[in-house]
Amino acid sequence: MNEIFNANPTIYTKSKRSLRKSPFETGQSLWVDDIEQQDWSDASNVEPIDQDEVFDLIRSIADPEHPNSLEELRVVSAEQIDIGNNLITVEFTPTVPHCGMSTLIGLSIRVRLMRCLPPRFKVDIRVKPGSHQSELAVNKQLNDKERVAAALENPALLETLEKCLATAGSQE
Template sequence: MAPALINANPVVYEKKERPVRSRPGDGNFDEYATELIDQLEIFDHIRDIKDPEHPYSLEELKVITEDAIEVDDKRSYVRVTFTPTVEHCSMATVIGLCLRVKLMRSLPSRFKVAPGTHATEDAVNKQLNDKERVAAALENPNLVDMVDECLTPSYE
């Protein structure tokens, strides 16, 4: 028997249409690590991450928004503040891990990544900002499969 969803009927928003930004290569930041990286660039990389419980992207559920991304290119710093669909979301750490992994795989190593907002925000951030905990989580094959599933693009 499948577990009950925390938010069985989330509000789903329409995705914004975006012009394609021309960048060299396959979209990996390493090829242009010295070029300016801005809020829109970060949002374009994380907007299609799928929610672990629903077939919608984090953008469609308004878990992430452009306005909730801070970028300080000079300090090589990115902060993504995310808002789960419900205050007591049990998937907040998984969502944060998906965001962190996506940005770790995409951003040049000069950037620091920090996630965001939840009823137990301090505990979630403590887990996601602890390199040993993240490394241990990424050694769990079931968790890695879940993260990879969330990061797999959907072409609806």
């Protein structure tokens, strides 16, 4: 990366990790189909999900330009996750309003949830209103499934994404 968008971010203490292990937190592979131990087709298997479980899935994703997690930079928080009827809305806060990494951060959150959650959940991802100068453009891109699908077939982008996701789910 040639340009550092926020050279000196504020780093916050991590909150204590919730002790229970989410049943969703198993996926390392790109496609949910590969998760062998879960049978999502069985209706009796439908588990409710809460804010903390979703937060646990995304808190340890690495920031693309700092050696910190999204939680440490307060890019994501449990309060910014909304759970509806099989609809999860994740809001995130770029560290600076001109952050050029915002779409990559949003994409990493989307891919992490796509890999871990059963397909019945629809996910909307948005930047916190007023936190980014290109708020509408970032939101539009992150919620366009065709653009997301194409991005994941771009090897260079996928490699960058995998670096952000390598730490996701880590217990530290």
